[in-house]
Amino acid sequence: MNFKEYLFELGLSANQHIIVHSSFKKIINSFHFITPNEVISELKNIVSKSGSLIFPTFTYCFKKVSGDYEIFDRLKSKSKVGLLSETFRLSDGVIRTSSPTHSFALWGNVTKFLDENNSPESPLGAGSVLEWLTHQQNSFVLMLGTDFSSLSYGHYLEVAAKVPWFDYSPWDYMNVLPIGVSTKGEQQLEEIPGCAKSFVNFESYLLKENLIHRYGYEGLTSYFISVKLLFDEGMKFFSSHYEKLLCEKNTCLACDSRRRKFL
Numbered sequence: 001m002n003f004k005e006y007l008f009e010l011g012l013s014a015n016q017h018i019i020v021h022s023s024f025k026k027i028i029n030s031f032h033f034i035t036p037n038e039v040i041s042e043l044k045n046i047v048s049k050s051g052s053l054i055f056p057t058f059t060y061c062f063k064k065v066s067g068d069y070e071i072f073d074r075l076k077s078k079s080k081v082g083l084l085s086e087t088f089r090l091s092d093g094v095i096r097t098s099s100p101t102h103s104f105a106l107w108g109n110v111t112k113f114l115d116e117n118n119s120p121e122s123p124l125g126a127g128s129v130l131e132w133l134t135h136q137q138n139s140f141v142l143m144l145g146t147d148f149s150s151l152s153y154g155h156y157l158e159v160a161a162k163v164p165w166f167d168y169s170p171w172d173y174m175n176v177l178p179i180g181v182s183t184k185g186e187q188q189l190e191e192i193p194g195c196a197k198s199f200v201n202f203e204s205y206l207l208k209e210n211l212i213h214r215y216g217y218e219g220l221t222s223y224f225i226s227v228k229l230l231f232d233e234g235m236k237f238f239s240s241h242y243e244k245l246l247c248e249k250n251t252c253l254a255c256d257s258r259r260r261k262f263l
């Protein structure tokens, strides 16, 4: 099986709107000699311009109390969430949104609806790229070699389901202020995304209930999940089992701060 066949096997086809989370290391372990540019081209060829490809290109450019922080430059700042996301960002026809902390790279149909000025006060909530995906009929999350600890959509669910800490920043201990900083200036932020490690508990739940399927091939495990399913099941799980969305006690300072205040 080649990489293109693997994508078809997962269920990718033309006209879908897809957000991609990926580990290039895992992909190249199974598909030897494939290059980052080839991965991106295969995805674009399958989805076509009437569909959409979206990669997070987060840079986490928050203002810090210490005064020592990085300033986001929409065109120059490299993505901090993986080689493929940076390769995609620099590829033909892609635009990048303006959020100093949680920008996205967009290609295809989505660029008719969202442009480079997109930078909501709630970076992964109302007005975000994730909200746009929620309102599309034919939208999916593709995870290539990653698990739910990289599921950005989980942060959208935290806000939508209003988990107790949805507007409480857990990054005080890192001296992070709820302000994004870019070359255009500062932006006050609402609803700062926290720690995502325990989204794997949502993953285990969906697997156990047979609601999602993991596709394995030569050590590469992937998911292709409809956003509608994630939203419907997520709203239930995040409303009733929110305590499972924090790391184990005393293992994570960010989650501990939320636990102390809300549980």
Ligand SMILES: [Zn+2]
Pocket: 195, 196, 197, 198, 246, 247, 252, 253, 254, 255
């Ligand atoms: Zn945590």
